[in-house]
Amino acid sequence: MGYAAGVGKTYQMLEEAQALKARGCDVVIGYFEPHGRKDTIARTEGLEIIPRMKLEYRGTEFEEMNTQAVLARHPQYCAVDEFPHTNVPGCERLKRWEDVQLLLDAGINVLTTMNIQHLESLNDQVWHIAGIRVRETIPDWVVQQADEVVMVDLTPRALLHRLERGVVYGREKAERALQNFFRESTLVALRELALRETAHEVVHRTVDGGPEAEGMEAATRLPRPKILVLVTPDPETAMVIRRARRVGDFLGGECFAVAVDAAGDLSGLSEADRDAVERHLNFARNLHIETRIVEGREVAAALVDFARRNRINQIFLARPPERRRLVPAFSRDLVQQIVNTAKDMQIVIVAPREPVGQG
Amino acid sequence: MPPERGRKSPEQLLREVQAEEAPQSRRHLKIFLGYASGVGKSYRMLDEARRRRERGQDVVVGAMQPNVPPEVEGLLRKLEVIPLKQVGSGTAMDVEAIIQRHPAVCFIDGLAYNNPPGVRHPTRWQDVEELLKVGIKVVGSINIQYVTELAAQVEAITGKRVDQTVPVAFIQSADEIEIVDAAPQEPIERTPEEELNAAIRSQRLSKLRELTLVLAADVVDRQLNQYLENHGVQQAYGTQERILVCITPRANAHEMIETARVFAQRFHAELIVAYVRQAQISAADQAALDEKLAVAREAGARIEILEGEDAVDAILDFAHSAGITQLFIGHSQRSGAWQRVWGNPVDQLLRRSRGMDVRVFPQ
Numbered sequence: 001m002g003y004a005a006g007v008g009k010t011y012q013m014l015e016e017a018q019a020l021k022a023r024g025c026d027v028v029i030g031y032f033e034p035h036g037r038k039d040t041i042a043r044t045e046g047l048e049i050i051p052r053m054k055l056e057y058r059g060t061e062f063e064e065m066n067t068q069a070v071l072a073r074h075p076q077y078c079a080v081d082e083f084p085h086t087n088v089p090g091c092e093r094l095k096r097w098e099d100v101q102l103l104l105d106a107g108i109n110v111l112t113t114m115n116i117q118h119l120e121s122l123n124d125q126v127w128h129i130a131g132i133r134v135r136e137t138i139p140d141w142v143v144q145q146a147d148e149v150v151m152v153d154l155t156p157r158a159l160l161h162r163l164e165r166g167v168v169y170g171r172e173k174a175e176r177a178l179q180n181f182f183r184e185s186t187l188v189a190l191r192e193l194a195l196r197e198t199a200h201e202v203v204h205r206t207v208d209g210g211p212e213a214e215g216m217e218a219a220t221r222l223p224r225p226k227i228l229v230l231v232t233p234d235p236e237t238a239m240v241i242r243r244a245r246r247v248g249d250f251l252g253g254e255c256f257a258v259a260v261d262a263a264g265d266l267s268g269l270s271e272a273d274r275d276a277v278e279r280h281l282n283f284a285r286n287l288h289i290e291t292r293i294v295e296g297r298e299v300a301a302a303l304v305d306f307a308r309r310n311r312i313n314q315i316f317l318a319r320p321p322e323r324r325r326l327v328p329a330f331s332r333d334l335v336q337q338i339v340n341t342a343k344d345m346q347i348v349i350v351a352p353r354e355p356v357g358q359g
Numbered sequence: 360m361p362p363e364r365g366r367k368s369p370e371q372l373l374r375e376v377q378a379e380e381a382p383q384s385r386r387h388l389k390i391f392l393g394y395a396s397g398v399g400k401s402y403r404m405l406d407e408a409r410r411r412r413e414r415g416q417d418v419v420v421g422a423m424q425p426n427v428p429p430e431v432e433g434l435l436r437k438l439e440v441i442p443l444k445q446v447g448s449g450t451a452m453d454v455e456a457i458i459q460r461h462p463a464v465c466f467i468d469g470l471a472y473n474n475p476p477g478v479r480h481p482t483r484w485q486d487v488e489e490l491l492k493v494g495i496k497v498v499g500s501i502n503i504q505y506v507t508e509l510a511a512q513v514e515a516i517t518g519k520r521v522d523q524t525v526p527v528a529f530i531q532s533a534d535e536i537e538i539v540d541a542a543p544q545e546p547i548e549r550t551p552e553e554e555l556n557a558a559i560r561s562q563r564l565s566k567l568r569e570l571t572l573v574l575a576a577d578v579v580d581r582q583l584n585q586y587l588e589n590h591g592v593q594q595a596y597g598t599q600e601r602i603l604v605c606i607t608p609r610a611n612a613h614e615m616i617e618t619a620r621v622f623a624q625r626f627h628a629e630l631i632v633a634y635v636r637q638a639q640i641s642a643a644d645q646a647a648l649d650e651k652l653a654v655a656r657e658a659g660a661r662i663e664i665l666e667g668e669d670a671v672d673a674i675l676d677f678a679h680s681a682g683i684t685q686l687f688i689g690h691s692q693r694s695g696a697w698q699r700v701w702g703n704p705v706d707q708l709l710r711r712s713r714g715m716d717v718r719v720f721p722q
Binding site: 125128129148150151152153154155157158184185188189191192193195196198199200202203205220221222243250251319335336339343344345346347348349350351353354 | 712
């Protein structure tokens, strides 16, 4: 786990691959992105590389991991760079993490690399910090499957020096990158996020397995969180789903996502709204959240009723946008209504995180 | 919302000038922080020494650990090493020789050493301060076990007491801190320890890893806030979760505080419990409030007593200036006509808070 290109993830992964090989393990490289970095390329020396698969898409040749070849070779360990990568159209699977899933299912151990900004549940926070909507994301449950998460650290200053010296990208690209994403404060913030996330991943694995050692925190007597997310056509819904998933994971609870419709099948909505709601429900399912469409004319009443029947103890809602004149009155009223109806539950109103402006 | 960039206060301008002038005159300390011996700190640090040397910097090694693995020895052979000096029956870093030699950067493997009697400073980190004072940049390494403030916690985890420690303030004073992380099985295989239940051992190492990562994150958070302040950016990044629990004498505070405690623990968040001082408060209310504040302290919260005629204003002013990301409040107990006319505080907090999630609790 790193926080930016150039911190040395691939290098450290290859170091570990070398160490495994030195110990007598059967190790291959399934995919590796050299980016023209000499030090990194040198670390592949002596390791077997499975040739990539060549594909043509719109007249350009692309190279992807040859998953079938790796499966056929069936090594003990396989190093796969750039976990969040999206495969070029024409590949059997959409995402590289799905290819990795296949290797794992076949009993191959995998070492892989990713940056913190690609973790789905942090998407809004990354937008807040860097002003960038990262499109290539990995659902949190995929990362949670990892047996180990290791932080590859480098100080932002050292990273910026590397950039200036053109180690990371070619010289021309470096200057543009410097002005945008690689601003020092952004890097510092992403790094902090990566440190905290890795700390969480470490504890997460400790809590789950084995006897409790001394020095561990005592458990809580609070009931296990059961979180309900209200799904609406409102684009903020995706953010609420991500937030609920994250809180649920951290607190060890479960999540449900529910849309309310008079007919119970979204037929009461306009086509655009129906598409949006379906997209959000799909998104929730991708994050392993159970979804439901609840029948009801009054959204607040139907939602709270569903919550009580299913012993929900937390409801997550989007906060209505501020520009009041542009917002239909019911949107504000809805939050108010739910807050006033469900006084026996915790109601969480999730605030949007706008990008931090930088001087 | 972009930060206010128009006019800067004199204090802000001063801070900026100071921040820009500082690097030339200021000390420069970089620390490699690891969670156990054997994770590869020495290698990473000396590899940086090698790279700096190859780029033409004047680099020396001021101190090394007694037993180093072969790959570290290989790096050492390419570097200039100033040997430790013999003092009585012990050894210490040769500060005088390093100052005499006056390199641009001095690398020190192992910052947590007590010097033998007869050396000017009792500890090595104080020797480092002296090098920094004369303008030598220092790059050093240390394990989390040797942080003074964490000694008790580490003892609870490892069962071992360490007496050679470095204060956390010294680590926080570093300009740069870098984590050397690795999956726990590696160091276990390298240091043959006494036979311990493997599961407990790996748990202990995980706990040390967690402490290390969080300490580094806290140092980074301070630097980030400093950086933002120096550049006149008033908005928080929210990279560290900060929870503010608002209580009143009659609030059902236990669930709120317990939820906040668990939340803070899992998210490594800062926990603050606040109440707005009321002009007239009955003895019964005061007693109820004191009891809740005791619960809050027990949960590890920092207590803030806010002042202000309007409770909502007081809470929001504080929350926005403290970079709160989670605001915990109780459901309003008022209802009916009063609310329709005046609006309730919950609704106002929802409407006027910025950049924080609001969690409303049953009462």
